[in-house]
Amino acid sequence: MADTQMADKSKKNRLKSPYLLLLPALLFYLIFWFFPVLTSITESFTSNTGEIGLTNFQLMREDTLFLAALRNTLVFAGVSLILQFILALIVAVLINRKFKGNKLFLFIMLIPMALPQSAVGILWNTGLVESGWINSFLTTTGIQEVIQGLNLASGAMIWKNVSGLEAVFMLILIDTWTVMPSVMIIILAGLQNFNKEYQEAAQVFGATKFQAFRDIVIPIIKPSIVTALLLRLISGLQVWLIGVMIFGFNSVPFLVERIVYYTDKVRTGVNSYKLANAYSIFTLVIVFSVALIFVRMTKNKKRGGV
């Protein structure tokens, strides 16, 4: 009798205590995540006058920079992802062997990604101004003379004198500088841990080097690359800071830039909170749909390009 009681008790304990471990997390996410998100969603469908509907999204749609922001965000995230991946893959394959200074090289490659965004902003801002370090570098190394000799430019470049998609492309290059090295490391790590015998076996059975690479190497290193690229894509869709630090608000609009602009810059405006909220929800939808599409795409393709 006593035995069964004890067994009962311990069984009960075992049932209860594991869920108790989850309780703090549950409460935390309920209060600080679920609740605000829910409020945000309901708010976004409630207009200033209390009507329920799409008024706020219409307001957002009428924002003069909405379309540009949407376009820039998608272009930025898409192009930077593809560019960074292709460059990283090429470089990783090129240097896929042990060499002297391997460790030092990997350390150098880690640096750009470790830099806080606002430090990256300062770095490129000091570079892109007319008397900045980029032009200094071109002058001291003599590259500037070559450029002028080829009639590509008549004087010092004014880098910030770009707008629209050109500006977005410049930001993509900066982002590539920041991120490409670490994407490369991830691919390189995959390649170096990869058991070379599989590849050799494939080649013994008559596959060309390229075929072996495409059909054996890529599928095996794919999971870690896909995760990295997915996270990369998500954070690419949230770009804003580098654009604002180099070009200022309103000149190269992005979705998150709009959120920040309406919450921080124009707190006083009647609709600014509503707009910020609508943009938040809209960004959320974009991030989730793009991520979903990406996951689908990478899952369905059984082989070949990731």
Place this chain on the structure above:
Amino acid sequence: MKNTIRRTLLYLVIVFISMMVLIPLSYLVSISFSSAAEINDYPKQMFPSFSHELAVTWDEENSYYILERKNNAGKYEELYMSSKFDRIQAYLETQLNVYVEEEDLEKDFVQAKELGQKIELTYRKSFFNNFIKFFTVFGGAEKALVNSIKAAVITIFISMSIGGLVGYALARTSIIGKEAISIGSLIVRMFPMVSISVPMAILLVKYGLYDSMLGLAIVYSIPNIGLTAAITRGIFMGVNKEFEEASMVFGATKLQTFRKITFPLVLPAFAASSMYAFITAWNDTAVSLLLTNKNETLALLIYKSIGGSSSIHYAASGAIVLIIPALAFTFLLKNYITQLWG
């Protein structure tokens, strides 16, 4: 032959890419050590300088000293004219980061007067001047640094305690819905932190946490709790259960076992996830821009410092202060690199 070409190509690629990364950084470091005079130089130096080369002439007609400085192009350019040494001293301090006693200046300068010709002088720059100035010129830089550390520490505390429990539960107990928890944590991590910040502002105001580091830390913990759970789960599963059972057999309580056996074994995982938490908090600008008013973090202060172009060298040294811890932790985390963009 083919091998040599290949090797050369390999090293060319390696050197080229390393340079692409290092040259911009080298310029940033150089700017962060530059004096105001050097900031206006063109072309800029790739490496920081340690001293200024000056030339002094005594102008008999106007009876003042003419101070010239050798710029990066190697030419002397006129900087300043004065006969008063306190003025010259102040000028050297603000424009050249050079700190010299008035008497010493006089001793050096008088030679030009006596010889009646141009003399050349070299003065050492006060090397860390900009870093000290950064904390005095930018109001609240010190406070911002403390705030950043505070926010990071609270974030670490929240994510470790809550996330560690979840990780343990996932690894060691047979709860239902593990899959759902994993997916849930992924969804939460995918959620843009900025999107959360807008509704969060209202909530934090309500609880009196707006403009506080605890408020920021709560937002930073949102992605990090899930991440901590994922990392610690893996480690808890890796810890050999038999060690723990042995410890219990010898009469240790559950808590003692955890403290003495399990915890030391999982410590590396906790260290890794706390570094993540640190980096999330330390590097963030957007959330602190939206959720603070007066209590800035260091990253936010750097972001705001971009406006004043006359103080860009101070901003650059602030950026270096911001970079160093982030760099150190990222390097320590290099084995978990695939997770870094959450």
